[in-house]
Amino acid sequence: xxxxxxxxxxxxxxxxxxxxxxxxxxxxxxxxxxxxxxxxxxxxxxxxxxxxxxxxxxxxxxxxxxxxxxxxxxxxxxxxxxxxxxxxxxxxxxxxxxxxxxxxxxxxxxxxxxxxxxxxxxxxxxxxxxxxxxxxxxxxxxxxxxxxxxxxxxxxxxxxxxxxxxxxxxxxxxxxxxxxxxxxxxxxxxxxxxxxxxxxxxxxxxxxxxxxxxxxxxxxxxxxxxxxxxxxxxxxxxxxxxxxxxxxxxxxxxxxxxxxxxxxxxxxxxxxxxxxxxxxxxxxxxxxxxxxxxxxxxxxxxxxxxxxxxxxxxxxxxxxxxxxxxxxxxxxxxxxxxxxxxxxxx
Numbered sequence: 198x199x200x201x202x203x204x205x206x207x208x209x210x211x212x213x214x215x216x217x218x219x220x221x222x223x224x225x226x227x228x229x230x231x232x233x234x235x236x237x238x239x240x241x242x243x244x245x246x247x248x249x250x251x252x253x254x255x256x257x258x259x260x261x262x263x264x265x266x267x268x269x270x271x272x273x274x275x276x277x278x279x280x281x282x283x284x285x286x287x288x289x290x291x292x293x294x295x296x297x298x299x300x301x302x303x304x305x306x307x308x309x310x311x312x313x314x315x316x317x318x319x320x321x322x323x324x325x326x327x328x329x330x331x332x333x334x335x336x337x338x339x340x341x342x343x344x345x346x347x348x349x350x351x352x353x354x355x356x357x358x359x360x361x362x363x364x365x366x367x368x369x370x371x372x373x374x375x376x377x378x379x380x381x382x383x384x385x386x387x388x389x390x391x392x393x394x395x396x397x398x399x400x401x402x403x404x405x406x407x408x409x410x411x412x413x414x415x416x417x418x419x420x421x422x423x424x425x426x427x428x429x430x431x432x433x434x435x436x437x438x439x440x441x442x443x444x445x446x447x448x449x450x451x452x453x454x455x456x457x458x459x460x461x462x463x464x465x466x467x468x469x470x471x472x473x474x475x476x477x478x479x480x481x482x483x484x485x486x487x488x489x490x491x492x493x494x495x496x497x498x499x500x501x502x503x504x505x506x507x508x509x510x511x512x513x514x515x516x517x518x519x520x521x522x523x524x525x526x527x528x529x530x531x532x533x534x535x536x537x538x539x540x541x542x543x
Contacts, residue, residue, distance in 0.1 A: 215535040222531020225524040236342035243299035243335035246279055252292035260297070280305070299323075301332035303339040303492035315500075315507040325509045327500050333513055339492030341517065343404075348473035351408055351415055352466055358412075359419035360455075360462060366420065367427025368450055374424075381417055389414045393476075397485035407486060411476050418469055419462050426458040460536055467529030471522045478518060494518055 217223050241248060246259040252269050259279060266277045270287040277284055279294075288294055301307065301322075307330045310316050314330040324333040366377045396410045430436060431454065439449050474494075480486035481495025482502075494514055501511020 212535045216531055219531040219534055222527045222529075222534070225527035226531065229521070229524040229528065232341065233345050236338055236345065239338045239342050240302070242297055243332070243338050244297045244302045245300060245305040246302075247294045247296055249295040250288060250292065251294075252288050299332065299335050299338075301335045303331065303336040304490065305332065305335070306330045307332065315504055315510060317507070318509055324513055325507065327497070327510060328504055328507075333497070333510065336492045336497065337494075337513065337517060340494045340497065341521070343487070343492055344474050344477055344494055344521070347404065347408065347477050348470045351411055351473040352469045354408070355412055355415040355469065356419060356462065356466065358416040360423050360458065362416065363420040363423025364427050364450055364455065364458065367424035368431050368446065368454065370428065370431075381420060384414075385417055390479075393480065394483065394485055397480055402486060402488050404487070407477065407480065411473065415469065415473065415476075418472075419465060422461050422465065423458045426461055427454055430454045430457060464529065464533040464536055467525045467532065471525040471529075474518070474521060474525075 235242065240260055244260055248258070248260050250257040250259055250269075257264055257268065259277070263276045265271075266273045266275055266284060269277060269284060270291075271277065271284055279285065280300075285294070307322070307326060310321075310326065310330055314326050315328050316322065316326045316330070318325045322332050322334070324337065327333055327336065362377070366374050393410060393414075396413075397407065400406045400410070427450070436449060436453055439453055440446075444452075477486060478493075478495035478498070481493040482499050483495075484499065486495055487493050494517060497510060497514040498518070501507070501514055504510055
Protein backbone atom coordinates (compact mmCIF):
# COMPACT_ATOMS: atom_id res chain seq x y z
CA UNK A 198 0.00 0.00 0.00
CA UNK A 199 2.86 2.39 0.75
CA UNK A 200 4.41 1.71 -2.69
CA UNK A 201 1.15 2.71 -4.33
CA UNK A 202 1.09 5.96 -2.35
CA UNK A 203 4.69 6.74 -3.32
CA UNK A 204 3.92 6.45 -7.05
CA UNK A 205 0.96 8.85 -6.91
CA UNK A 206 1.24 12.56 -7.55
CA UNK A 207 0.92 14.93 -4.62
CA UNK A 208 -2.71 15.72 -5.47
CA UNK A 209 -3.72 12.11 -5.98
CA UNK A 210 -1.81 11.13 -2.86
CA UNK A 211 -3.86 13.59 -0.84
CA UNK A 212 -7.05 12.24 -2.40
CA UNK A 213 -6.07 8.66 -1.61
CA UNK A 214 -5.22 9.57 2.00
CA UNK A 215 -8.58 11.32 2.36
CA UNK A 216 -10.36 8.31 0.92
CA UNK A 217 -8.54 5.96 3.31
CA UNK A 218 -9.31 8.26 6.23
CA UNK A 219 -13.02 7.92 5.58
CA UNK A 220 -13.27 4.56 7.30
CA UNK A 221 -16.93 3.99 6.53
CA UNK A 222 -16.48 4.56 2.80
CA UNK A 223 -13.15 2.73 2.55
CA UNK A 224 -14.39 -0.43 4.24
CA UNK A 225 -17.62 -0.26 2.27
CA UNK A 226 -15.48 -0.26 -0.89
CA UNK A 227 -13.52 -3.27 0.38
CA UNK A 228 -16.70 -5.18 1.26
CA UNK A 229 -18.60 -4.48 -1.96
CA UNK A 230 -15.51 -5.30 -4.04
CA UNK A 231 -14.91 -8.57 -2.18
CA UNK A 232 -18.56 -9.60 -2.55
CA UNK A 233 -18.52 -8.79 -6.25
CA UNK A 234 -15.32 -10.78 -6.85
CA UNK A 235 -16.75 -13.76 -4.97
CA UNK A 236 -19.97 -13.59 -6.98
CA UNK A 237 -17.97 -13.56 -10.21
CA UNK A 238 -16.93 -17.08 -9.15
CA UNK A 239 -20.54 -18.09 -8.49
CA UNK A 240 -20.26 -21.28 -10.54
CA UNK A 241 -17.50 -22.50 -8.22
CA UNK A 242 -19.45 -21.59 -5.08
CA UNK A 243 -23.03 -22.60 -5.90
CA UNK A 244 -23.52 -25.27 -8.52
CA UNK A 245 -25.25 -28.62 -8.92
CA UNK A 246 -22.23 -29.90 -10.85
CA UNK A 247 -19.16 -31.04 -8.87
CA UNK A 248 -15.93 -29.10 -8.96
CA UNK A 249 -13.86 -32.23 -9.51
CA UNK A 250 -14.65 -35.91 -10.03
CA UNK A 251 -12.28 -38.85 -9.92
CA UNK A 252 -13.58 -42.02 -11.58
CA UNK A 253 -11.47 -45.11 -12.23
CA UNK A 254 -8.27 -43.10 -12.00
CA UNK A 255 -9.41 -40.36 -14.41
CA UNK A 256 -10.11 -36.77 -13.36
CA UNK A 257 -13.11 -34.82 -14.63
CA UNK A 258 -14.04 -31.16 -14.16
CA UNK A 259 -17.84 -31.02 -14.55
CA UNK A 260 -18.04 -27.39 -13.41
CA UNK A 261 -16.42 -26.24 -16.66
CA UNK A 262 -17.32 -29.08 -19.04
CA UNK A 263 -20.28 -31.34 -19.73
CA UNK A 264 -19.74 -35.09 -19.65
CA UNK A 265 -22.16 -37.79 -20.77
CA UNK A 266 -23.53 -40.20 -18.23
CA UNK A 267 -21.70 -43.04 -19.97
CA UNK A 268 -18.37 -41.52 -18.87
CA UNK A 269 -19.24 -42.62 -15.33
CA UNK A 270 -20.68 -46.04 -16.11
CA UNK A 271 -24.22 -44.95 -16.98
CA UNK A 272 -26.26 -46.14 -19.92
CA UNK A 273 -27.38 -42.84 -21.49
CA UNK A 274 -25.45 -40.46 -23.72
CA UNK A 275 -27.23 -37.46 -22.22
CA UNK A 276 -25.32 -34.99 -20.00
CA UNK A 277 -24.72 -36.42 -16.56
CA UNK A 278 -27.13 -35.42 -13.81
CA UNK A 279 -24.97 -35.30 -10.72
CA UNK A 280 -27.98 -34.94 -8.44
CA UNK A 281 -29.18 -38.42 -9.46
CA UNK A 282 -28.45 -40.86 -6.58
CA UNK A 283 -27.88 -43.68 -9.08
CA UNK A 284 -25.11 -41.79 -10.88
CA UNK A 285 -23.54 -40.65 -7.62
CA UNK A 286 -23.39 -44.25 -6.41
CA UNK A 287 -21.65 -45.25 -9.63
CA UNK A 288 -19.03 -42.53 -9.21
CA UNK A 289 -18.35 -43.08 -5.49
CA UNK A 290 -18.01 -46.83 -6.05
CA UNK A 291 -14.84 -46.24 -8.10
CA UNK A 292 -13.84 -42.68 -7.19
CA UNK A 293 -14.76 -39.56 -5.31
CA UNK A 294 -16.56 -36.21 -5.75
CA UNK A 295 -15.60 -32.70 -4.61
CA UNK A 296 -18.76 -30.60 -4.32
CA UNK A 297 -19.09 -26.80 -4.31
CA UNK A 298 -19.88 -25.14 -1.00
CA UNK A 299 -23.53 -24.90 -2.07
CA UNK A 300 -24.53 -27.94 -4.19
CA UNK A 301 -27.25 -26.05 -6.06
CA UNK A 302 -27.24 -23.43 -8.77
CA UNK A 303 -29.96 -20.83 -9.31
CA UNK A 304 -32.02 -23.21 -11.51
CA UNK A 305 -31.73 -26.39 -9.44
CA UNK A 306 -35.04 -27.66 -8.07
CA UNK A 307 -34.74 -29.77 -4.94
CA UNK A 308 -37.25 -32.59 -5.32
CA UNK A 309 -36.33 -34.08 -1.94
CA UNK A 310 -37.42 -31.26 0.34
CA UNK A 311 -39.80 -33.43 2.33
CA UNK A 312 -42.20 -30.48 2.74
CA UNK A 313 -44.05 -28.05 0.51
CA UNK A 314 -42.10 -25.24 -1.13
CA UNK A 315 -41.17 -22.60 -0.14
CA UNK A 316 -39.37 -24.35 2.69
CA UNK A 317 -37.82 -22.49 5.65
CA UNK A 318 -34.07 -22.16 6.28
CA UNK A 319 -32.39 -25.41 7.28
CA UNK A 320 -29.05 -27.16 7.21
CA UNK A 321 -29.91 -28.32 3.68
CA UNK A 322 -30.83 -24.82 2.46
CA UNK A 323 -29.27 -22.09 4.59
CA UNK A 324 -31.76 -19.41 3.49
CA UNK A 325 -34.60 -21.74 2.59
CA UNK A 326 -36.10 -22.29 -0.85
CA UNK A 327 -38.43 -20.28 -3.05
CA UNK A 328 -41.87 -21.36 -4.24
CA UNK A 329 -40.33 -23.67 -6.86
CA UNK A 330 -37.94 -25.44 -4.49
CA UNK A 331 -34.82 -23.56 -5.64
CA UNK A 332 -32.13 -22.64 -3.14
CA UNK A 333 -32.47 -18.99 -2.09
CA UNK A 334 -28.80 -18.52 -1.23
CA UNK A 335 -27.69 -19.80 -4.65
CA UNK A 336 -30.16 -17.51 -6.41
CA UNK A 337 -28.99 -14.67 -4.20
CA UNK A 338 -25.35 -15.12 -5.25
CA UNK A 339 -26.19 -15.26 -8.94
CA UNK A 340 -28.68 -12.40 -8.59
CA UNK A 341 -26.12 -10.19 -6.87
CA UNK A 342 -23.66 -10.82 -9.70
CA UNK A 343 -26.29 -10.09 -12.33
CA UNK A 344 -27.31 -6.83 -10.66
CA UNK A 345 -23.73 -5.61 -10.28
CA UNK A 346 -22.72 -6.53 -13.83
CA UNK A 347 -25.84 -4.88 -15.23
CA UNK A 348 -25.33 -1.74 -13.13
CA UNK A 349 -21.64 -1.44 -14.02
CA UNK A 350 -22.33 -1.95 -17.74
CA UNK A 351 -25.14 0.60 -17.70
CA UNK A 352 -22.98 3.08 -15.76
CA UNK A 353 -20.01 2.75 -18.10
CA UNK A 354 -22.05 3.16 -21.30
CA UNK A 355 -24.22 5.98 -19.96
CA UNK A 356 -21.15 7.76 -18.60
CA UNK A 357 -19.40 7.66 -21.98
CA UNK A 358 -22.48 9.02 -23.76
CA UNK A 359 -23.27 11.59 -21.07
CA UNK A 360 -19.70 12.90 -20.86
CA UNK A 361 -19.45 13.16 -24.66
CA UNK A 362 -22.80 14.96 -24.92
CA UNK A 363 -22.00 17.36 -22.07
CA UNK A 364 -18.52 18.05 -23.45
CA UNK A 365 -19.79 18.97 -26.92
CA UNK A 366 -22.63 20.99 -25.47
CA UNK A 367 -20.48 22.97 -23.05
CA UNK A 368 -17.45 23.49 -25.29
CA UNK A 369 -19.19 24.81 -28.40
CA UNK A 370 -22.14 26.52 -26.68
CA UNK A 371 -24.32 28.80 -28.80
CA UNK A 372 -27.29 27.36 -30.67
CA UNK A 373 -26.02 23.80 -30.17
CA UNK A 374 -26.09 24.23 -26.41
CA UNK A 375 -29.51 25.89 -26.57
CA UNK A 376 -31.11 23.15 -28.68
CA UNK A 377 -29.50 20.39 -26.60
CA UNK A 378 -30.70 21.94 -23.35
CA UNK A 379 -34.29 22.17 -24.58
CA UNK A 380 -34.13 18.54 -25.74
CA UNK A 381 -32.82 17.34 -22.38
CA UNK A 382 -35.50 19.33 -20.53
CA UNK A 383 -38.24 17.74 -22.63
CA UNK A 384 -36.68 14.28 -22.44
CA UNK A 385 -36.22 14.56 -18.68
CA UNK A 386 -39.85 15.60 -18.24
CA UNK A 387 -41.20 12.41 -19.77
CA UNK A 388 -42.67 9.82 -17.38
CA UNK A 389 -39.68 7.52 -17.42
CA UNK A 390 -41.20 4.69 -15.39
CA UNK A 391 -44.26 4.41 -17.60
CA UNK A 392 -42.15 4.48 -20.77
CA UNK A 393 -39.85 1.81 -19.34
CA UNK A 394 -42.85 -0.35 -18.47
CA UNK A 395 -44.34 0.07 -21.96
CA UNK A 396 -41.07 -0.64 -23.79
CA UNK A 397 -40.21 -3.56 -21.51
CA UNK A 398 -43.63 -5.11 -22.17
CA UNK A 399 -43.16 -4.81 -25.96
CA UNK A 400 -39.58 -5.98 -26.48
CA UNK A 401 -38.35 -9.44 -25.50
CA UNK A 402 -36.85 -9.05 -22.00
CA UNK A 403 -33.18 -9.81 -21.61
CA UNK A 404 -29.92 -8.40 -20.30
CA UNK A 405 -29.06 -6.38 -23.41
CA UNK A 406 -32.57 -5.20 -24.21
CA UNK A 407 -33.06 -3.94 -20.67
CA UNK A 408 -29.65 -2.28 -20.82
CA UNK A 409 -30.67 -0.46 -23.98
CA UNK A 410 -34.06 0.57 -22.57
CA UNK A 411 -32.59 1.98 -19.35
CA UNK A 412 -29.80 3.67 -21.30
CA UNK A 413 -32.40 5.85 -23.02
CA UNK A 414 -32.74 7.88 -19.83
CA UNK A 415 -29.67 7.20 -17.69
CA UNK A 416 -27.18 9.01 -19.97
CA UNK A 417 -28.60 12.43 -19.08
CA UNK A 418 -27.47 12.23 -15.44
CA UNK A 419 -23.92 13.49 -16.09
CA UNK A 420 -24.65 15.96 -18.87
CA UNK A 421 -25.23 19.02 -16.61
CA UNK A 422 -22.05 18.38 -14.60
CA UNK A 423 -19.81 17.96 -17.65
CA UNK A 424 -21.48 20.82 -19.49
CA UNK A 425 -20.88 23.20 -16.58
CA UNK A 426 -17.22 22.20 -16.37
CA UNK A 427 -16.65 22.74 -20.09
CA UNK A 428 -18.51 26.06 -20.04
CA UNK A 429 -16.28 27.23 -17.19
CA UNK A 430 -13.00 26.01 -18.64
CA UNK A 431 -13.36 26.82 -22.33
CA UNK A 432 -12.42 30.49 -21.82
CA UNK A 433 -9.56 29.94 -19.38
CA UNK A 434 -6.08 31.10 -20.37
CA UNK A 435 -4.50 27.67 -20.80
CA UNK A 436 -7.31 26.59 -23.14
CA UNK A 437 -6.96 29.75 -25.20
CA UNK A 438 -3.20 29.26 -25.35
CA UNK A 439 -3.61 25.70 -26.60
CA UNK A 440 -6.00 26.85 -29.32
CA UNK A 441 -3.64 29.70 -30.26
CA UNK A 442 -0.85 27.15 -30.73
CA UNK A 443 -2.95 25.39 -33.35
CA UNK A 444 -4.37 22.51 -31.31
CA UNK A 445 -7.71 21.37 -32.71
CA UNK A 446 -10.91 21.38 -30.68
CA UNK A 447 -10.96 17.63 -30.12
CA UNK A 448 -7.44 17.62 -28.66
CA UNK A 449 -8.20 20.64 -26.47
CA UNK A 450 -11.33 18.95 -25.11
CA UNK A 451 -9.59 15.62 -24.50
CA UNK A 452 -6.25 16.82 -23.08
CA UNK A 453 -7.02 20.05 -21.25
CA UNK A 454 -10.68 20.15 -20.16
CA UNK A 455 -11.83 16.55 -19.91
CA UNK A 456 -9.42 15.56 -17.07
CA UNK A 457 -10.95 18.26 -14.88
CA UNK A 458 -14.48 17.20 -15.81
CA UNK A 459 -13.70 13.57 -15.02
CA UNK A 460 -13.00 14.48 -11.40
CA UNK A 461 -16.53 15.85 -11.08
CA UNK A 462 -18.12 12.86 -12.80
CA UNK A 463 -16.30 10.20 -10.77
CA UNK A 464 -18.15 11.29 -7.63
CA UNK A 465 -21.46 10.43 -9.29
CA UNK A 466 -20.55 6.93 -10.46
CA UNK A 467 -21.46 5.00 -7.27
CA UNK A 468 -24.80 6.80 -7.17
CA UNK A 469 -25.47 5.95 -10.83
CA UNK A 470 -24.61 2.32 -10.10
CA UNK A 471 -27.03 2.25 -7.18
CA UNK A 472 -29.72 3.84 -9.36
CA UNK A 473 -29.18 1.15 -12.00
CA UNK A 474 -29.53 -1.58 -9.36
CA UNK A 475 -32.81 -0.05 -8.19
CA UNK A 476 -34.10 0.26 -11.78
CA UNK A 477 -33.37 -3.39 -12.62
CA UNK A 478 -34.82 -4.54 -9.29
CA UNK A 479 -37.98 -2.52 -9.88
CA UNK A 480 -38.54 -3.94 -13.36
CA UNK A 481 -37.93 -7.49 -12.11
CA UNK A 482 -40.30 -6.90 -9.20
CA UNK A 483 -43.01 -5.80 -11.67
CA UNK A 484 -42.32 -8.84 -13.85
CA UNK A 485 -40.97 -6.73 -16.73
CA UNK A 486 -37.28 -7.36 -16.23
CA UNK A 487 -35.14 -10.42 -16.85
CA UNK A 488 -36.69 -13.55 -18.43
CA UNK A 489 -38.57 -15.92 -16.11
CA UNK A 490 -36.27 -18.21 -14.19
CA UNK A 491 -33.35 -15.76 -14.13
CA UNK A 492 -31.63 -15.16 -10.81
CA UNK A 493 -32.89 -11.73 -9.82
CA UNK A 494 -33.13 -9.75 -6.60
CA UNK A 495 -36.36 -8.13 -7.78
CA UNK A 496 -37.89 -11.54 -8.50
CA UNK A 497 -36.96 -12.62 -4.98
CA UNK A 498 -38.78 -9.60 -3.57
CA UNK A 499 -41.82 -10.39 -5.71
CA UNK A 500 -41.84 -13.95 -4.37
CA UNK A 501 -41.70 -12.52 -0.85
CA UNK A 502 -44.77 -10.39 -1.62
CA UNK A 503 -46.66 -13.32 -3.08
CA UNK A 504 -45.69 -15.73 -0.27
CA UNK A 505 -46.28 -13.86 2.96
CA UNK A 506 -46.24 -17.19 4.80
CA UNK A 507 -42.53 -17.43 3.89
CA UNK A 508 -41.04 -14.23 5.39
CA UNK A 509 -37.47 -15.35 4.73
CA UNK A 510 -37.94 -14.60 1.04
CA UNK A 511 -38.90 -10.95 1.43
CA UNK A 512 -36.52 -10.32 4.32
CA UNK A 513 -33.57 -11.83 2.46
CA UNK A 514 -34.20 -9.73 -0.62
CA UNK A 515 -34.76 -6.57 1.41
CA UNK A 516 -31.61 -6.85 3.51
CA UNK A 517 -29.41 -7.74 0.54
CA UNK A 518 -30.64 -4.84 -1.60
CA UNK A 519 -30.56 -2.42 1.33
CA UNK A 520 -27.04 -3.50 2.23
CA UNK A 521 -25.82 -3.25 -1.36
CA UNK A 522 -27.24 0.25 -1.83
CA UNK A 523 -25.92 1.39 1.56
CA UNK A 524 -22.40 0.24 0.70
CA UNK A 525 -22.54 1.98 -2.68
CA UNK A 526 -23.76 5.22 -1.13
CA UNK A 527 -20.99 5.13 1.49
CA UNK A 528 -18.41 4.59 -1.27
CA UNK A 529 -19.87 7.52 -3.21
CA UNK A 530 -19.67 9.78 -0.18
CA UNK A 531 -16.06 8.78 0.43
CA UNK A 532 -15.10 9.50 -3.19
CA UNK A 533 -16.88 12.84 -3.09
CA UNK A 534 -15.07 13.87 0.08
CA UNK A 535 -11.72 12.62 -1.24
CA UNK A 536 -12.04 14.79 -4.37
CA UNK A 537 -13.25 17.83 -2.44
CA UNK A 538 -10.23 20.18 -1.97
CA UNK A 539 -11.90 21.78 1.04
CA UNK A 540 -11.95 18.52 3.03
CA UNK A 541 -8.84 17.25 4.75
CA UNK A 542 -8.90 14.25 7.08
CA UNK A 543 -6.31 13.75 9.74
